[in-house]
């Protein structure tokens with residue numbers, strides 16, 4: 013593609029709507045942060061675009077905002093399969109606003125999947141000939157987990173990219189970490205220009221977080237400028253003629269990573285759920301990158317349970333007072349694993365969700381197992 017800089021849209025087209033990108037690795041705390049800021053008047057007329065890695069979206073149900081302000085891009089990763097969908101969504105949003113079919117929005121916030129490489133997402137906004145006139149990139153925010161952050165940065169190129177391109181780095185879960193010095197040093201080495209803020213800081217507001225001025229790749233490190241340049245053509249080429257949004261291109265990230273999603277109408281007992289989680293974590297804890305679930309429990313199916321695990325860290329389960337508006341009252345489980353045998357989680361889940369099969373672990377097999385070790389803890 014050639015570009016004539018004298019006629020190309022400027023990065024800061026005068027009336028272009030600012031687009032902020034919220035990224036960060038799996039479970040870093042993106043949705044938590046967005047939820048905290050969502051009531052901020054500065055975001056009251058923002059359009060939110062939420063992308064999830066997996067067939068079954070959960071995050072959009074959890075962002076506490078009426079459905080009309082939230083657009084979900086699911087069934088694929090924003091930087092791969094649904095990148096075209098993002099461009100279409102942004103174009104469609106602008107068209108609907110200009111023709112008065114939706115109330116005007118003054119900014120857009122995109123929450124990416126935890127595995128997203130933010131560079132192609134940024135390219136969708138700043139590199140697209142038409143969109144570049146209507147939107148401008150303003151504020152790339154990356155959330156880094158104080159507990160798992162260092163290990164994640166060591167293990168995942170996507171995580172390093174998310175840090176390197178950010179204007180602002182938000183360190184989450186500081187209250188759970190022994191210290192953050194080594195992490196801060198690493199972040200500063202990866203991105204010396206980024207501002208670093210604390211997710212748990214009560215004074216953190218949406219404007220100070222997202223309004224960091226027009227994104228200028230020239231002020232980022234050489235690496236970022238190179239990624240932006242190289243991604244510009246590569247994605248157009250590789251996705252030409254493909255159908256978007258049917259499968260996640262997990263191989264693009266890491267051939268060892270897989271995302272499995274499960275849905276079940278069957279309500280399960282709290283004890284059965286506890287056993288499922290124990291078994292999942294004890295068998296494959298370190299390979300469990302991320303688990304998110306909203307569970308229909310048999311003791312009160314109208315009040316679902318929300319579960320989050322990030323690597324070995326399991327958050328306190330949250331019992332919601334009701335199902336999120338518009339959500340089907342079914343259990344949804346998203347599990348992102350590394351090097352997990354194919355079908356392992358599916359079979360385990362099926363066993364516990366009331367669909368046991370030969371050779372599968374299920375509740376009866378564990379509770380009534382004549383070979384069980386006497387005295388071994390069994391929760392009923």
Ligand SMILES: Nc1nc2c(ncn2[C@@H]2O[C@H](COP(=O)(O)OP(=O)(O)OP(=O)(O)O)[C@@H](O)[C@H]2O)c(=O)[nH]1
Pocket residue numbers: 036037038039040041042043044045071125126127183184185186187188211212302304320321322327
């Ligand atoms: N204590 C504490 N917990 C946090 C913080 N941020 C997130 N969490 C917890 O970490 C878990 C993951 O948070 P999410 O906000 O769902 O993370 P995410 O980045 O949206 O996750 P993905 O959508 O899977 O990529 C949840 O259990 C949160 O409650 C924080 O600053 N402090």
